[in-house]
Amino acid sequence: EVQVLESGGGLVRPGGSLRLSCTASGFTFSTEAMTWVRQAPGKGLEWVSAINYNGATSYYADSVRGRFTISRDNSKNTLYLQMNSLSPEDTAVYFCAKGGYYDFSDPWGQGTLVTVSS
């Protein structure tokens, strides 16, 4: 079964940093693009970032460019999202999902909650 599982969320102070992880199983991770999407409490979905299969290319939403970095370790079947200079507006559930370059993201993990508050 194809699965992705996020971890690393939590409470962080404004201006702080956090690194999210997403562990994949059930498919050949090293041949698939991966995506991060977030959802603020009670709000809609916001696309955050995507990375191609080997990490050579990546894209970001304007709202996070320069503060967030997407990366991957294909030897560990793991996707990362390094988040710096966090603000309360970054408070959201962060989902990772398989695909997103030449296809639509599917499936998604259950998400990890990031809360930015003093």
Place this chain on the structure above:
Amino acid sequence: EVVLTQSPATLSLSPGERATLSCRASQSVENYLGWYQQKPGQAPRLLIKDASKRATGIPARFSGSGSGTDFTLTISSLEPEDFAVYYCQQRGNWPRTFGQGTKVEIK
């Protein structure tokens, strides 16, 4: 970036009725438009890809149509489990973007 506008914001219908949801793009995304369903506390689930192709395991009552800038998701006869929020997303341009969502609620 491509702005996706969904309408209506809320659709109040009864089980068995037909639901028609709209997604309009600010510029052409060709047929690179997908639809997701999200229920409370759950991750989104892909329903339709590339405007009209049902994703694996999606019932035939879900159908998509459109190209360019205007797209429609149709649920032919609502089942109780279909009451949820639906989002469109484009993959024709970077950055990828989502619509703001349409909530399908029980009337």
